[in-house]
Amino acid sequence: MLAARPKTLTGAAVPVMIGVSAAWNDGFFRPVPALLCFLFAFLMQIDANFINDYYDFQKGLDDEKRLGPKRACAEGWITLPAMRRGIICTTLLSCLTGLPLVWYGGWTMVLVGVCCVVFCFLYTTCMARLGLGDLLVLVFFGLIPVGATYYLQSGTVVPEVWTLSLACGLAIDCLLVVNNYRDRDNDKVGGKITLVVRIGEKASENLYLWLGIAAVGLCQTMWLAGKPVAALLPVCYLIPHTVTWRRMTGLKRGRELNGVLGETARNIFLFGALLSIGLFI
Structure with missing residues (x-):
């Protein structure tokens, strides 16, 4: 349970929430694919967390100097062979959960699923170490899950959905920024050159703040779509976002930054809830 990192699972729920809400607003709702999208997103997020736990321990990043929450492999709670089996099982379960979506979205859903699985592994093993993790967040926690969820509900994707998906990805990237901000010294020593390591402390602090502002700014395009409540409600997110940024x-x-990580996860869920409620209204 701890290896699944429950606090991070808001990042899996929010894109699907927004995709379903946007479809509902446009007069579409299919409960079965909506439920399958939620399950697939949760399982893939857990899978990514298991993979991260496994490979970061192998590369020596989860040592005694680590400031973040304790990791299962590093603490000896789960052996490496057991974690490998857990990764295999979770990956297979994710694929089995996502497979029925072919019935609703065609064989394109297989390609989407394969991309999710492949980049789930590439994130920790390669791209996060090259500072490309934030780009993956925008794509796999924004564009793909929001767009695919809406497509499975309606059979198409309208331009405003891409705007909402980008807003979602920007808000969720705050979680990665604060995580890497906390670990920047350890990552630098371990050769993990994240975006935070590349741009430095001050720029990373500004990035965190402006990611939230940009996400809310994109929501303001809903005025043009005749959806004022969906534009106004997300503005409330800026209050806790700014408070967390100041902290x-x-x-x-x-280690106190772990509290900031928890607050950020809460804020992301609030952003998704406010935007979704606005779209439902």
Whole structure:
């Protein structure tokens, strides 16, 4: 349960929430594919967390200097062979959960599923170490899950959905930024050159703040679509987002940033809930 990192699972729920809400707003709702999308998203997120736990321990990044929450392999709670079996089982379960979506979205859904699985592994093993993790968040926690969820509900994707999916990806990227901000010193020593390591402390703090502002700014395009409530409600997200940013910039370093990570996950869920409620209304 701890290896699944429950606090991070808001990142899996929010894109599907927004996709379903946008479809509902446009007069579409299919409960079965909506449920399958939620399950697939949760399982893939858990799979990514298992993979991250496994490979970061192998590469020596989860040592005694680590500031983040304890990791299962590093603490010896789960052996490496057992974690490998867990990764295989979770990957297969994700695929079995997503396979019925072919009935609703055609064989394109197989391609989407394969991409999700492949990049689930590439994130930890390669792309996160090259500073490309934030790009993957925009694609796999924004564009793909929101767009695919809407497509499975309606059979098409309208331009405003891409705008909402980008807003979703920007908001969720705050979670990765604060995670990498906390671990920047350890990552640099371990050769994991994240975006935070590349741009430095101050720029990373500004990035965190402006990701939230940009996400809310994109929601303002809903005025043009005749959906004012969906534009107005997400503005409320900026209050807790700014409060969390101030706490983050005040702490700078230390295990206390784990609290900022938890607040960020809460804020992301609030953003998704406010936008979804706005779309439902």
